[in-house]
Amino acid sequence: MPDPAKSLRVLVSEGSSTSAREAITILGLSGHHVEVCDPSLWCLSRFSGLVRKFHRCPGLRDDPAGYLAFIEQRLAEGKFDVLLPTHEQGFLFARAKQRIDGRAGLALPSFASYRTAHSKAGFSRLLDRLELPQPPTGIVTSAQQLCEAIRFPAVVKTSVGTASRGIWFIRRDDDLESALHDLGGGTFADEVLVQDLIAGTTEKAQSVFCRGQMIGFHAYRQVAAGVGGGEAIKQSVRRSVVRAHLEKVGQALDWHGALSIDYIMPDDGGAPLLIDCNPRLVEPMNAYRSGVDLVGLLLLISLGETPAVLPEGREGVLTHLAMQALLGCGARGGTRRDIARECVLLFANSGPYAGSTEELTPVRSDWISAVPLAVTSALLLASPKSAIKIARGGFGAHLLDLASIRIIEGEGFGE
Template identity: 45%
Template sequence: MTTQQSETTPDSPAHDPPRSAPAGMRRPGRSSLRILLSEGSSLSARQTITALGRCDYTLDVCDPHPLCISRFSRFVRRYYRCPAVGTDPLGYLAFVLQHLTQDPYDVLLPVHEQAFLFAKVRDQLPDGVSTALASFDAFLQVQGKVAFARLMERLSLPQPPTRIVSSRAELEILDRFPSYLKTAYSTAGQGVWRVTNRVERDRVALVLEQQGLLGGTREIVVQEEASGALCQAQAVFAHGRLLAVHCTRTRGVSVGGGHSARTGVDHPQVREHLVTLGRALEWHGPLALDYLFDEATGHPTYIEANPRLVEPMNATLSGVNLADLTVRVALGEMGVSDVPLSGHPGRRSHSLLAILLGIADQGGSRREVLRTIAQSIGGRGIFAESREDLTPVRVDPPSLIPLAVVSGQLLLRPRAAQHIAAGTVNAYSLTAAAVETIVALDGK
């Protein structure tokens, strides 16, 4: 039986909402509403906590890592240590269900790939616990890269020239470069390779073959490289209807291709595509799309879907609190409007921690790490007219602790970036084996 460990964070000061409340902010008088976040290691979880902390909710977090980044927040009341969903999905599920039964919660908020698991077992959640999740059949069409590529083709939505292969012979026929090879299930770029010639392609093919992924029973996505600026659309739906959307352009990339700095943008065609996608899937809850935007033509090219909340603070700073809207969708409070909410374009935000990890991962020196920290303090370079969206020290002082620790580790050993990132990703990511276990579960 899974045991439960918990720790209460120090009493936090009153969570006074800001004077200018962003759209989607919680109405006053609901501080008793209790929310359990499904993990606390990801940047998405940490940003969700900041967004919801502004709404005066009571927030608890479960995570396998005893020092996960979300523990260091005045907005988090309790932390519970649990099994890792990627290596022990059944143990993780048993833990969460037991915890939800023992303690009264209003909302379960899956903030990362745990959403796939809870979509499968929604019928097993205790009475009184709400969550905003689409059907499991809908999740199957966007959770994996192979399924998402097929969905884009079926809906005639733009994606790079794409082939799906299952053997080394099929892969070695392909000779358009640069191209990306993508396993069906991976997180933070761990199953994605960029190849620029036959030698690199064959080297990756050998790795995939050794992993048993080119034996004819698994499928790999091969996509030609497309041009355009890397962007992301973050949206919330209610029963297939688009409620809110916010688009950002990436200004900085961290380990694994993460968005370490963003600027809000307005891409009307992406909104139209999201309407099409939401209706086709009858999507319910949050969904994010990564895409490349060609400024010359004004057209997007979609490369990946994330069926969950993804780092929502730029949207919150831009006037639409997607995390709070997700809570309200879970509670059935959101009506449907003819005009979806949209974040105001132009807001710049950044995560210093993610930027430092990206610099170190690219071989940056201690001097570069120090120079970047100095630029952030002085508001120069990528930090000019930009708000911190991950560790907002002024409103949440404990968030300084993980930033200081990671900065110190990188100054001592810059090559530690991959190790730090891998330990974090392993706490919340789903492996192919975990996906198969979840698919085999009984549930609706």
Template identity: 40%
Template structure:
């Protein structure tokens, strides 16, 4: 795996935190990075590392139109590597052979494997088939069956295709189950003959797992604990950890799927048993800066796998590496209804490097080597200080532009004519 090679890289979207962090790693390594851009304010908006922005329809609104724009760009512009930074990987996998002919570097698994990961009901069955630990989970097919599952409470209810906190609800009592059963997204799943998950809540810290595979073989791994929660279930602070059982679990999972490319999982360390229990699978690489600072080398390895190069033994990340996302912490205060005093306190601790910010690195918007991020932090902070209730408009209530919606999933799973 050559250390000094510099590549022309295209990212499939520009708005997500994952795209921003992949951009940060690539920019620091000296690669030329362009992005597909659906407009609006995004985490990459003011970055000096973006060389060119190619306009594209929002993936969430129309994944097939987004793919058409991506095809056009790849035909008109020479790139060495295409990195799907969010659920565009799902769509590209549907047309894997075609896109492999458009760009030299692409690491995408077969669509049959992607289906088993992207659909949460299929993912539950996959983990069960492989004997990998997960919370007690039931799959239900109708509202009456859902409201009858009070023995699972407290539990998370999840529709088959959901992103982040959208399409996921915590039910604490039977009344909450009834309200969730009446939600339009849940009713739509049942009307289409689909299944909804009822997953017993496990108490313990959230673990964010990132992995990279080369034709079913695990070639990269990193795990981090979510030390502070951010807005809408995100992480505003992480700390790298080493959990030996995870590597064994991932090796089994990757081999069973013959996975090729990135894969991320969320898990909870059960505070009762100490066992890692997997709660979500994502066919992408999620927020890799903590992994990079800990020495996991995931982005460089992703480039190598995409280009068919050898990657060498798995790097052993260092535990105890702390990172933070100031922006996510600020919006989280507003989400919880905290006032200006809390927002100013958070900003003060960040500037003076006190509290969690002691010996911690900013991972989302690293102002030191990419100063444009300061403008985004400043705009968000100013808006929240004027009116903390603006967090709803800043965070958004619908699907983000880079996410795969249920309608988009139906488009991608229709038989090809």
């Protein structure tokens, strides 16, 4: 078995997400050999000097079987130590884990556990079973049931969706009509959640489990919003209650690998309410800057190690994502002058960015990452209204949809 303290050969499952890009930075700074698979020639992670080789692959969404075969071929040829799923590819790998075993280290729970955490409806039912707090929630399968269950203000969510896809905020009848139109009306293709909209601050927590035991934890709050529900500026926090809740979830699922949750800190001072789950790490750089290397833990358990529990990181550590900050400015109706002013503040590390470090495009340690940042800045300066369109470019073929999920869940897939 390779020594985890030495350089490892790591194959990253996709290169389009912000989470993958941040994991690559951490891997590269730790001295590991990193290769990336992605269906897009222009994915975010291509603009990194820390990536040794890029492999263009079939899209997970459009051809899950072809994507799996491609990964198998890379593992056979490349002699990788670890296969690192950074997004929804874990759903596929958990389903076909027997085809990967012995070819590379991989930290994932059972497929049944992964499916529960990946489904918003499944996660909500798990919270009810564990008697963990969540907003008042209903699960419906038709337009009629949704209309009967909803009370304003509310949040409507499809059971499958990531990166804020499939979410509607319902405050009046017009919002409900728009959501029903998007959902197709009548009988829905899958379960839909309807939750009371709770006034409060959304925070996120991430963890790594080793065979049901939590060995690493980190939480952060949003200081400034980006686009599409993402964070432009984050600050690390300590949340012992949330840690206990997440530990209970991981133990119930006998989790092995990365597990993250979103939760609301209500404005009325009530207890944290859990609202979403991601069976992966979500943008792990704030944790890394706070002294909690969750990516490093994933490598260790992927290699079969049982690491000691990491101590909690520093509280109050600020990090930011410059691209998210600029896109958020444009999405909120900012003008060219507003975009230019934000660029100056980011460049000078002043204003809201004082004392903060960049997460996504670490130009000082990885100069090629300046390319997507410069292109984003130029596009927004030319047309600030293009922010939403630019942000939607990240919802690509590297992600799952309902059709591809049904294929992967199908009888005999991956055997």
